[in-house]
Amino acid sequence: MSEECSASSCSSCGVSGCGSRKAPEEKPKTARANVKHVIGVVSGKGGVGKSLVTSLLASQMHKRGFKVGILDADITGPSIPKAFGMSGRLTADNDGINPGMTESGIKVMSVNLMLPQEDMAVAWRGPVITGLLKQFWEETNWEDVDYLFVDMPPGTSDIFLTVMQSFPLEGIVTVSAPQELVAMIVGKAVNLAHDMNVPVIGLVENMAYFKCDECDKEHFIFGEPQGRFVAKRYQIPAYSTLPIDPEFARLCDMGKVEDYDVADKLDPIIEQIEIASRLADAKKEGEQAQG
Structure with missing residues:
Protein backbone atom coordinates (compact mmCIF):
# COMPACT_ATOMS: atom_id res chain seq x y z
CA MET A 1 0.00 0.00 0.00
CA SER A 2 1.29 3.45 -0.86
CA GLU A 3 2.09 6.14 1.69
CA GLU A 4 -1.43 7.52 1.27
CA CYS A 5 -3.98 4.77 1.37
CA SER A 6 -5.76 4.24 -1.94
CA ALA A 7 -8.13 1.58 -0.70
CA SER A 8 -11.85 2.25 -0.80
CA SER A 9 -11.87 2.20 2.98
CA CYS A 10 -8.72 3.11 4.88
CA SER A 11 -7.56 0.41 7.27
CA SER A 12 -6.24 2.98 9.74
CA CYS A 13 -9.26 5.19 10.23
CA GLY A 14 -12.08 3.45 8.38
CA VAL A 15 -13.01 6.60 6.47
CA SER A 16 -13.83 5.91 2.87
CA GLY A 17 -11.08 7.25 0.62
CA CYS A 18 -9.48 9.48 3.24
CA GLY A 19 -6.08 7.81 3.48
CA SER A 20 -4.35 7.11 6.76
CA ARG A 21 -2.65 10.06 8.41
CA LYS A 22 1.00 9.83 7.47
CA ALA A 23 3.62 11.65 9.51
CA PRO A 24 3.45 15.28 8.36
CA GLU A 25 6.44 17.45 7.65
CA GLU A 26 7.54 18.91 10.99
CA LYS A 27 9.07 21.98 9.34
CA PRO A 28 8.38 23.91 6.14
CA LYS A 29 10.90 23.35 3.36
CA THR A 30 12.08 26.95 3.22
CA ALA A 31 15.15 27.60 5.34
CA ARG A 32 13.60 30.77 6.78
CA ALA A 33 10.91 29.13 8.83
CA ASN A 34 10.80 27.97 12.43
CA VAL A 35 7.18 27.20 13.27
CA LYS A 36 6.98 25.68 16.74
CA HIS A 37 3.28 24.87 17.20
CA VAL A 38 0.37 24.46 14.75
CA ILE A 39 -3.28 24.66 15.83
CA GLY A 40 -6.25 24.17 13.48
CA VAL A 41 -9.58 25.98 13.84
CA VAL A 42 -12.47 24.06 12.28
CA SER A 43 -16.25 23.95 12.02
CA GLY A 44 -18.64 21.38 10.65
CA LYS A 45 -20.51 24.05 8.68
CA GLY A 46 -20.12 27.63 7.56
CA GLY A 47 -21.56 30.74 9.13
CA VAL A 48 -20.66 30.06 12.77
CA GLY A 49 -17.75 32.50 13.05
CA LYS A 50 -14.76 30.21 12.60
CA SER A 51 -12.57 32.91 11.05
CA LEU A 52 -13.56 35.33 13.79
CA VAL A 53 -12.50 32.82 16.45
CA THR A 54 -9.22 32.23 14.60
CA SER A 55 -8.59 35.99 14.57
CA LEU A 56 -9.40 36.37 18.26
CA LEU A 57 -7.24 33.41 19.33
CA ALA A 58 -4.31 34.71 17.29
CA SER A 59 -4.77 38.21 18.71
CA GLN A 60 -4.94 36.96 22.28
CA MET A 61 -1.81 34.85 21.92
CA HIS A 62 0.00 37.78 20.32
CA LYS A 63 -1.03 40.08 23.19
CA ARG A 64 0.49 37.53 25.58
CA GLY A 65 3.87 38.03 23.94
CA PHE A 66 3.98 35.09 21.53
CA ILE A 106 0.84 38.89 13.21
CA LYS A 107 1.99 37.10 10.04
CA VAL A 108 -0.72 36.09 7.56
CA MET A 109 -0.79 33.90 4.47
CA SER A 110 -4.04 34.16 2.50
CA VAL A 111 -5.03 33.86 -1.13
CA ASN A 112 -6.73 37.24 -0.83
CA LEU A 113 -3.29 38.81 -0.48
CA MET A 114 -2.41 37.38 -3.90
CA LEU A 115 -5.44 38.59 -5.88
CA PRO A 116 -5.62 41.86 -7.83
CA GLN A 117 -9.04 42.54 -6.26
CA GLU A 118 -10.19 41.40 -2.83
CA ASP A 119 -13.68 40.49 -4.13
CA MET A 120 -12.39 38.35 -7.01
CA ALA A 121 -13.90 34.86 -6.91
CA VAL A 122 -11.60 31.88 -6.37
CA ALA A 123 -13.26 29.15 -8.42
CA TRP A 124 -10.58 26.47 -8.29
CA ARG A 125 -10.89 22.73 -8.14
CA GLY A 126 -9.72 20.61 -5.24
CA PRO A 127 -6.26 19.57 -6.53
CA VAL A 128 -5.29 23.19 -7.22
CA ILE A 129 -6.44 24.29 -3.78
CA THR A 130 -4.63 21.49 -1.97
CA GLY A 131 -1.47 22.25 -3.92
CA LEU A 132 -1.66 25.90 -2.89
CA LEU A 133 -2.15 24.95 0.76
CA LYS A 134 1.00 22.85 0.69
CA GLN A 135 2.84 25.80 -0.84
CA PHE A 136 1.55 28.07 1.93
CA TRP A 137 3.00 25.68 4.50
CA GLU A 138 6.19 24.55 2.79
CA GLU A 139 7.32 27.65 0.89
CA THR A 140 6.47 30.55 3.20
CA ASN A 141 9.23 32.47 4.97
CA TRP A 142 7.49 32.32 8.34
CA GLU A 143 10.72 33.10 10.21
CA ASP A 144 10.17 32.44 13.95
CA VAL A 145 6.55 31.65 14.88
CA ASP A 146 5.50 30.29 18.27
CA TYR A 147 1.90 29.54 17.24
CA LEU A 148 0.54 29.15 13.73
CA PHE A 149 -3.27 29.07 13.55
CA VAL A 150 -4.77 27.38 10.50
CA ASP A 151 -8.19 28.79 9.61
CA MET A 152 -9.70 25.77 7.87
CA PRO A 153 -12.69 25.75 5.50
CA PRO A 154 -16.00 24.49 6.91
CA GLY A 155 -16.98 20.87 6.59
CA THR A 156 -14.92 17.72 6.10
CA SER A 157 -13.83 18.07 2.48
CA ASP A 158 -10.58 17.04 0.83
CA ILE A 159 -9.01 20.29 2.06
CA PHE A 160 -9.77 19.27 5.64
CA LEU A 161 -8.05 15.95 4.98
CA THR A 162 -5.07 17.65 3.31
CA VAL A 163 -4.47 19.85 6.34
CA MET A 164 -4.91 16.93 8.73
CA GLN A 165 -2.45 14.78 6.77
CA SER A 166 0.13 17.37 5.71
CA PHE A 167 0.41 19.78 8.66
CA PRO A 168 1.90 18.85 12.07
CA LEU A 169 -1.26 19.78 13.97
CA GLU A 170 -0.96 19.54 17.74
CA GLY A 171 -4.71 19.97 18.16
CA ILE A 172 -7.81 21.58 16.75
CA VAL A 173 -10.35 24.01 18.15
CA THR A 174 -13.86 23.53 16.84
CA VAL A 175 -16.45 26.32 16.52
CA SER A 176 -20.20 25.89 16.82
CA ALA A 177 -23.42 27.81 17.41
CA PRO A 178 -26.14 27.00 20.01
CA GLN A 179 -28.34 24.79 17.81
CA GLU A 180 -28.70 21.02 17.93
CA LEU A 181 -28.28 20.82 14.15
CA VAL A 182 -24.98 22.68 14.31
CA ALA A 183 -23.80 20.55 17.23
CA MET A 184 -24.52 17.39 15.25
CA ILE A 185 -22.57 18.65 12.22
CA VAL A 186 -19.68 19.75 14.43
CA GLY A 187 -19.61 16.19 15.72
CA LYS A 188 -18.73 14.99 12.22
CA ALA A 189 -15.57 17.11 12.18
CA VAL A 190 -14.70 16.05 15.73
CA ASN A 191 -15.15 12.37 14.96
CA LEU A 192 -13.05 12.61 11.81
CA ALA A 193 -10.29 14.36 13.76
CA HIS A 194 -10.38 11.56 16.32
CA ASP A 195 -10.21 8.98 13.53
CA MET A 196 -7.07 10.70 12.23
CA ASN A 197 -5.46 10.90 15.68
CA VAL A 198 -5.62 14.68 15.93
CA PRO A 199 -6.73 15.80 19.43
CA VAL A 200 -9.69 18.16 19.75
CA ILE A 201 -8.57 20.53 22.50
CA GLY A 202 -11.41 23.05 22.67
CA LEU A 203 -14.91 24.07 21.62
CA VAL A 204 -15.98 27.69 21.12
CA GLU A 205 -19.74 28.21 21.03
CA ASN A 206 -20.23 31.45 19.14
CA MET A 207 -23.40 33.61 19.16
CA ALA A 208 -24.43 31.92 22.40
CA TYR A 209 -26.37 34.90 23.77
CA PHE A 210 -27.13 38.59 23.35
CA LYS A 211 -26.56 40.88 26.30
CA CYS A 212 -29.04 43.75 26.49
CA ASP A 213 -27.49 47.21 26.85
CA GLU A 214 -30.32 48.46 29.04
CA CYS A 215 -31.24 45.58 31.33
CA ASP A 216 -27.88 43.72 31.22
CA LYS A 217 -29.80 40.47 30.81
CA GLU A 218 -28.54 37.65 28.59
CA HIS A 219 -31.04 36.65 25.89
CA PHE A 220 -30.64 33.30 24.14
CA ILE A 221 -31.63 34.20 20.58
CA PHE A 222 -30.82 30.77 19.12
CA GLY A 223 -31.85 28.75 22.15
CA GLU A 224 -30.06 27.70 25.30
CA PRO A 225 -26.26 27.38 24.92
CA GLN A 226 -25.15 23.78 24.46
CA GLY A 227 -21.38 24.12 24.63
CA ARG A 228 -21.04 22.29 27.93
CA PHE A 229 -23.12 19.34 26.75
CA VAL A 230 -21.46 19.14 23.32
CA ALA A 231 -18.00 19.25 24.91
CA LYS A 232 -18.97 16.46 27.29
CA ARG A 233 -20.54 14.38 24.52
CA TYR A 234 -17.39 14.49 22.39
CA GLN A 235 -14.90 14.50 25.29
CA ILE A 236 -13.53 17.94 24.48
CA PRO A 237 -11.51 19.17 27.48
CA ALA A 238 -12.53 22.87 27.37
CA TYR A 239 -15.26 25.08 25.99
CA SER A 240 -15.96 28.81 25.79
CA THR A 241 -18.97 30.88 24.83
CA LEU A 242 -18.98 34.13 22.87
CA PRO A 243 -21.93 36.53 22.59
CA ILE A 244 -23.74 38.06 19.66
CA ASP A 245 -21.99 41.42 19.69
CA PRO A 246 -22.40 44.14 17.02
CA GLU A 247 -18.93 45.31 18.01
CA PHE A 248 -17.50 42.17 16.41
CA ALA A 249 -18.94 43.09 13.02
CA ARG A 250 -18.03 46.76 13.33
CA LEU A 251 -14.39 46.10 14.15
CA CYS A 252 -14.04 43.40 11.47
CA ASP A 253 -15.48 45.75 8.86
CA MET A 254 -12.97 48.37 9.98
CA GLY A 255 -10.10 45.88 9.89
CA LYS A 256 -9.59 46.31 13.63
CA VAL A 257 -10.47 42.86 14.98
CA GLU A 258 -7.45 43.02 17.30
CA ASP A 259 -9.08 45.89 19.17
CA TYR A 260 -11.96 43.72 20.40
CA ASP A 261 -11.92 43.15 24.14
CA VAL A 262 -12.67 39.45 24.51
CA ALA A 263 -11.91 39.71 28.26
CA ASP A 264 -11.26 36.24 29.67
CA LYS A 265 -13.81 34.38 27.54
CA LEU A 266 -11.22 32.44 25.56
CA ASP A 267 -8.93 31.65 28.50
CA PRO A 268 -10.04 27.98 28.82
CA ILE A 269 -9.21 27.41 25.14
CA ILE A 270 -5.87 29.20 25.36
CA GLU A 271 -4.96 27.12 28.41
CA GLN A 272 -5.57 23.92 26.43
CA ILE A 273 -3.52 25.25 23.50
CA GLU A 274 -0.60 25.85 25.83
CA ILE A 275 -1.03 22.40 27.40
CA ALA A 276 -0.99 20.81 23.93
CA SER A 277 2.18 22.71 23.04
CA ARG A 278 3.94 21.61 26.23
CA LEU A 279 2.98 17.98 25.59
CA ALA A 280 4.29 18.26 22.04
CA ASP A 281 7.56 19.77 23.26
CA ALA A 282 7.98 16.99 25.83
CA LYS A 283 7.33 14.35 23.18
CA LYS A 284 9.94 15.89 20.85
CA GLU A 285 12.49 16.06 23.66
CA GLY A 286 11.85 12.41 24.49
CA GLU A 287 12.26 11.37 20.86
CA GLN A 288 15.50 13.34 20.57
CA ALA A 289 16.84 11.76 23.75
CA GLN A 290 16.08 8.30 22.44
CA GLY A 291 17.55 9.13 19.04
Whole structure:
Protein backbone atom coordinates (compact mmCIF):
# COMPACT_ATOMS: atom_id res chain seq x y z
CA MET A 1 0.00 0.00 0.00
CA SER A 2 1.29 3.45 -0.86
CA GLU A 3 2.09 6.14 1.69
CA GLU A 4 -1.43 7.52 1.27
CA CYS A 5 -3.98 4.77 1.37
CA SER A 6 -5.76 4.24 -1.94
CA ALA A 7 -8.13 1.58 -0.70
CA SER A 8 -11.85 2.25 -0.80
CA SER A 9 -11.87 2.20 2.98
CA CYS A 10 -8.72 3.11 4.88
CA SER A 11 -7.56 0.41 7.27
CA SER A 12 -6.24 2.98 9.74
CA CYS A 13 -9.26 5.19 10.23
CA GLY A 14 -12.08 3.45 8.38
CA VAL A 15 -13.01 6.60 6.47
CA SER A 16 -13.83 5.91 2.87
CA GLY A 17 -11.08 7.25 0.62
CA CYS A 18 -9.48 9.48 3.24
CA GLY A 19 -6.08 7.81 3.48
CA SER A 20 -4.35 7.11 6.76
CA ARG A 21 -2.65 10.06 8.41
CA LYS A 22 1.00 9.83 7.47
CA ALA A 23 3.62 11.65 9.51
CA PRO A 24 3.45 15.28 8.36
CA GLU A 25 6.44 17.45 7.65
CA GLU A 26 7.54 18.91 10.99
CA LYS A 27 9.07 21.98 9.34
CA PRO A 28 8.38 23.91 6.14
CA LYS A 29 10.90 23.35 3.36
CA THR A 30 12.08 26.95 3.22
CA ALA A 31 15.15 27.60 5.34
CA ARG A 32 13.60 30.77 6.78
CA ALA A 33 10.91 29.13 8.83
CA ASN A 34 10.80 27.97 12.43
CA VAL A 35 7.18 27.20 13.27
CA LYS A 36 6.98 25.68 16.74
CA HIS A 37 3.28 24.87 17.20
CA VAL A 38 0.37 24.46 14.75
CA ILE A 39 -3.28 24.66 15.83
CA GLY A 40 -6.25 24.17 13.48
CA VAL A 41 -9.58 25.98 13.84
CA VAL A 42 -12.47 24.06 12.28
CA SER A 43 -16.25 23.95 12.02
CA GLY A 44 -18.64 21.38 10.65
CA LYS A 45 -20.51 24.05 8.68
CA GLY A 46 -20.12 27.63 7.56
CA GLY A 47 -21.56 30.74 9.13
CA VAL A 48 -20.66 30.06 12.77
CA GLY A 49 -17.75 32.50 13.05
CA LYS A 50 -14.76 30.21 12.60
CA SER A 51 -12.57 32.91 11.05
CA LEU A 52 -13.56 35.33 13.79
CA VAL A 53 -12.50 32.82 16.45
CA THR A 54 -9.22 32.23 14.60
CA SER A 55 -8.59 35.99 14.57
CA LEU A 56 -9.40 36.37 18.26
CA LEU A 57 -7.24 33.41 19.33
CA ALA A 58 -4.31 34.71 17.29
CA SER A 59 -4.77 38.21 18.71
CA GLN A 60 -4.94 36.96 22.28
CA MET A 61 -1.81 34.85 21.92
CA HIS A 62 0.00 37.78 20.32
CA LYS A 63 -1.03 40.08 23.19
CA ARG A 64 0.49 37.53 25.58
CA GLY A 65 3.87 38.03 23.94
CA PHE A 66 3.98 35.09 21.53
CA LYS A 67 5.03 35.31 17.89
CA VAL A 68 1.92 34.37 15.94
CA GLY A 69 0.95 33.54 12.38
CA ILE A 70 -2.29 32.68 10.58
CA LEU A 71 -2.49 30.39 7.56
CA ASP A 72 -5.83 31.09 5.89
CA ALA A 73 -6.74 27.66 4.51
CA ASP A 74 -10.27 28.76 3.58
CA ILE A 75 -9.11 29.35 0.02
CA THR A 76 -12.50 29.94 -1.60
CA GLY A 77 -13.84 32.11 1.24
CA PRO A 78 -10.87 33.96 2.76
CA SER A 79 -11.78 36.63 5.31
CA ILE A 80 -8.72 36.93 7.56
CA PRO A 81 -7.06 39.86 5.70
CA LYS A 82 -10.28 41.91 5.81
CA ALA A 83 -10.68 41.39 9.55
CA PHE A 84 -7.14 42.67 10.14
CA GLY A 85 -7.36 45.53 7.65
CA MET A 86 -4.70 44.07 5.37
CA SER A 87 -4.29 45.00 1.73
CA GLY A 88 -1.57 44.86 -0.88
CA ARG A 89 0.09 41.92 -2.57
CA LEU A 90 2.49 39.34 -1.20
CA THR A 91 6.11 39.34 -2.28
CA ALA A 92 8.64 36.56 -2.70
CA ASP A 93 12.39 36.12 -2.78
CA ASN A 94 14.86 33.33 -3.48
CA ASP A 95 13.89 31.53 -0.26
CA GLY A 96 10.11 31.57 -0.63
CA ILE A 97 6.94 33.62 -0.14
CA ASN A 98 6.97 36.46 2.36
CA PRO A 99 3.77 36.50 4.47
CA GLY A 100 1.72 39.61 4.99
CA MET A 101 1.87 41.38 8.33
CA THR A 102 -0.85 42.98 10.44
CA GLU A 103 -0.21 46.33 12.09
CA SER A 104 0.64 44.59 15.37
CA GLY A 105 2.95 42.02 13.78
CA ILE A 106 0.84 38.89 13.21
CA LYS A 107 1.99 37.10 10.04
CA VAL A 108 -0.72 36.09 7.56
CA MET A 109 -0.79 33.90 4.47
CA SER A 110 -4.04 34.16 2.50
CA VAL A 111 -5.03 33.86 -1.13
CA ASN A 112 -6.73 37.24 -0.83
CA LEU A 113 -3.29 38.81 -0.48
CA MET A 114 -2.41 37.38 -3.90
CA LEU A 115 -5.44 38.59 -5.88
CA PRO A 116 -5.62 41.86 -7.83
CA GLN A 117 -9.04 42.54 -6.26
CA GLU A 118 -10.19 41.40 -2.83
CA ASP A 119 -13.68 40.49 -4.13
CA MET A 120 -12.39 38.35 -7.01
CA ALA A 121 -13.90 34.86 -6.91
CA VAL A 122 -11.60 31.88 -6.37
CA ALA A 123 -13.26 29.15 -8.42
CA TRP A 124 -10.58 26.47 -8.29
CA ARG A 125 -10.89 22.73 -8.14
CA GLY A 126 -9.72 20.61 -5.24
CA PRO A 127 -6.26 19.57 -6.53
CA VAL A 128 -5.29 23.19 -7.22
CA ILE A 129 -6.44 24.29 -3.78
CA THR A 130 -4.63 21.49 -1.97
CA GLY A 131 -1.47 22.25 -3.92
CA LEU A 132 -1.66 25.90 -2.89
CA LEU A 133 -2.15 24.95 0.76
CA LYS A 134 1.00 22.85 0.69
CA GLN A 135 2.84 25.80 -0.84
CA PHE A 136 1.55 28.07 1.93
CA TRP A 137 3.00 25.68 4.50
CA GLU A 138 6.19 24.55 2.79
CA GLU A 139 7.32 27.65 0.89
CA THR A 140 6.47 30.55 3.20
CA ASN A 141 9.23 32.47 4.97
CA TRP A 142 7.49 32.32 8.34
CA GLU A 143 10.72 33.10 10.21
CA ASP A 144 10.17 32.44 13.95
CA VAL A 145 6.55 31.65 14.88
CA ASP A 146 5.50 30.29 18.27
CA TYR A 147 1.90 29.54 17.24
CA LEU A 148 0.54 29.15 13.73
CA PHE A 149 -3.27 29.07 13.55
CA VAL A 150 -4.77 27.38 10.50
CA ASP A 151 -8.19 28.79 9.61
CA MET A 152 -9.70 25.77 7.87
CA PRO A 153 -12.69 25.75 5.50
CA PRO A 154 -16.00 24.49 6.91
CA GLY A 155 -16.98 20.87 6.59
CA THR A 156 -14.92 17.72 6.10
CA SER A 157 -13.83 18.07 2.48
CA ASP A 158 -10.58 17.04 0.83
CA ILE A 159 -9.01 20.29 2.06
CA PHE A 160 -9.77 19.27 5.64
CA LEU A 161 -8.05 15.95 4.98
CA THR A 162 -5.07 17.65 3.31
CA VAL A 163 -4.47 19.85 6.34
CA MET A 164 -4.91 16.93 8.73
CA GLN A 165 -2.45 14.78 6.77
CA SER A 166 0.13 17.37 5.71
CA PHE A 167 0.41 19.78 8.66
CA PRO A 168 1.90 18.85 12.07
CA LEU A 169 -1.26 19.78 13.97
CA GLU A 170 -0.96 19.54 17.74
CA GLY A 171 -4.71 19.97 18.16
CA ILE A 172 -7.81 21.58 16.75
CA VAL A 173 -10.35 24.01 18.15
CA THR A 174 -13.86 23.53 16.84
CA VAL A 175 -16.45 26.32 16.52
CA SER A 176 -20.20 25.89 16.82
CA ALA A 177 -23.42 27.81 17.41
CA PRO A 178 -26.14 27.00 20.01
CA GLN A 179 -28.34 24.79 17.81
CA GLU A 180 -28.70 21.02 17.93
CA LEU A 181 -28.28 20.82 14.15
CA VAL A 182 -24.98 22.68 14.31
CA ALA A 183 -23.80 20.55 17.23
CA MET A 184 -24.52 17.39 15.25
CA ILE A 185 -22.57 18.65 12.22
CA VAL A 186 -19.68 19.75 14.43
CA GLY A 187 -19.61 16.19 15.72
CA LYS A 188 -18.73 14.99 12.22
CA ALA A 189 -15.57 17.11 12.18
CA VAL A 190 -14.70 16.05 15.73
CA ASN A 191 -15.15 12.37 14.96
CA LEU A 192 -13.05 12.61 11.81
CA ALA A 193 -10.29 14.36 13.76
CA HIS A 194 -10.38 11.56 16.32
CA ASP A 195 -10.21 8.98 13.53
CA MET A 196 -7.07 10.70 12.23
CA ASN A 197 -5.46 10.90 15.68
CA VAL A 198 -5.62 14.68 15.93
CA PRO A 199 -6.73 15.80 19.43
CA VAL A 200 -9.69 18.16 19.75
CA ILE A 201 -8.57 20.53 22.50
CA GLY A 202 -11.41 23.05 22.67
CA LEU A 203 -14.91 24.07 21.62
CA VAL A 204 -15.98 27.69 21.12
CA GLU A 205 -19.74 28.21 21.03
CA ASN A 206 -20.23 31.45 19.14
CA MET A 207 -23.40 33.61 19.16
CA ALA A 208 -24.43 31.92 22.40
CA TYR A 209 -26.37 34.90 23.77
CA PHE A 210 -27.13 38.59 23.35
CA LYS A 211 -26.56 40.88 26.30
CA CYS A 212 -29.04 43.75 26.49
CA ASP A 213 -27.49 47.21 26.85
CA GLU A 214 -30.32 48.46 29.04
CA CYS A 215 -31.24 45.58 31.33
CA ASP A 216 -27.88 43.72 31.22
CA LYS A 217 -29.80 40.47 30.81
CA GLU A 218 -28.54 37.65 28.59
CA HIS A 219 -31.04 36.65 25.89
CA PHE A 220 -30.64 33.30 24.14
CA ILE A 221 -31.63 34.20 20.58
CA PHE A 222 -30.82 30.77 19.12
CA GLY A 223 -31.85 28.75 22.15
CA GLU A 224 -30.06 27.70 25.30
CA PRO A 225 -26.26 27.38 24.92
CA GLN A 226 -25.15 23.78 24.46
CA GLY A 227 -21.38 24.12 24.63
CA ARG A 228 -21.04 22.29 27.93
CA PHE A 229 -23.12 19.34 26.75
CA VAL A 230 -21.46 19.14 23.32
CA ALA A 231 -18.00 19.25 24.91
CA LYS A 232 -18.97 16.46 27.29
CA ARG A 233 -20.54 14.38 24.52
CA TYR A 234 -17.39 14.49 22.39
CA GLN A 235 -14.90 14.50 25.29
CA ILE A 236 -13.53 17.94 24.48
CA PRO A 237 -11.51 19.17 27.48
CA ALA A 238 -12.53 22.87 27.37
CA TYR A 239 -15.26 25.08 25.99
CA SER A 240 -15.96 28.81 25.79
CA THR A 241 -18.97 30.88 24.83
CA LEU A 242 -18.98 34.13 22.87
CA PRO A 243 -21.93 36.53 22.59
CA ILE A 244 -23.74 38.06 19.66
CA ASP A 245 -21.99 41.42 19.69
CA PRO A 246 -22.40 44.14 17.02
CA GLU A 247 -18.93 45.31 18.01
CA PHE A 248 -17.50 42.17 16.41
CA ALA A 249 -18.94 43.09 13.02
CA ARG A 250 -18.03 46.76 13.33
CA LEU A 251 -14.39 46.10 14.15
CA CYS A 252 -14.04 43.40 11.47
CA ASP A 253 -15.48 45.75 8.86
CA MET A 254 -12.97 48.37 9.98
CA GLY A 255 -10.10 45.88 9.89
CA LYS A 256 -9.59 46.31 13.63
CA VAL A 257 -10.47 42.86 14.98
CA GLU A 258 -7.45 43.02 17.30
CA ASP A 259 -9.08 45.89 19.17
CA TYR A 260 -11.96 43.72 20.40
CA ASP A 261 -11.92 43.15 24.14
CA VAL A 262 -12.67 39.45 24.51
CA ALA A 263 -11.91 39.71 28.26
CA ASP A 264 -11.26 36.24 29.67
CA LYS A 265 -13.81 34.38 27.54
CA LEU A 266 -11.22 32.44 25.56
CA ASP A 267 -8.93 31.65 28.50
CA PRO A 268 -10.04 27.98 28.82
CA ILE A 269 -9.21 27.41 25.14
CA ILE A 270 -5.87 29.20 25.36
CA GLU A 271 -4.96 27.12 28.41
CA GLN A 272 -5.57 23.92 26.43
CA ILE A 273 -3.52 25.25 23.50
CA GLU A 274 -0.60 25.85 25.83
CA ILE A 275 -1.03 22.40 27.40
CA ALA A 276 -0.99 20.81 23.93
CA SER A 277 2.18 22.71 23.04
CA ARG A 278 3.94 21.61 26.23
CA LEU A 279 2.98 17.98 25.59
CA ALA A 280 4.29 18.26 22.04
CA ASP A 281 7.56 19.77 23.26
CA ALA A 282 7.98 16.99 25.83
CA LYS A 283 7.33 14.35 23.18
CA LYS A 284 9.94 15.89 20.85
CA GLU A 285 12.49 16.06 23.66
CA GLY A 286 11.85 12.41 24.49
CA GLU A 287 12.26 11.37 20.86
CA GLN A 288 15.50 13.34 20.57
CA ALA A 289 16.84 11.76 23.75
CA GLN A 290 16.08 8.30 22.44
CA GLY A 291 17.55 9.13 19.04
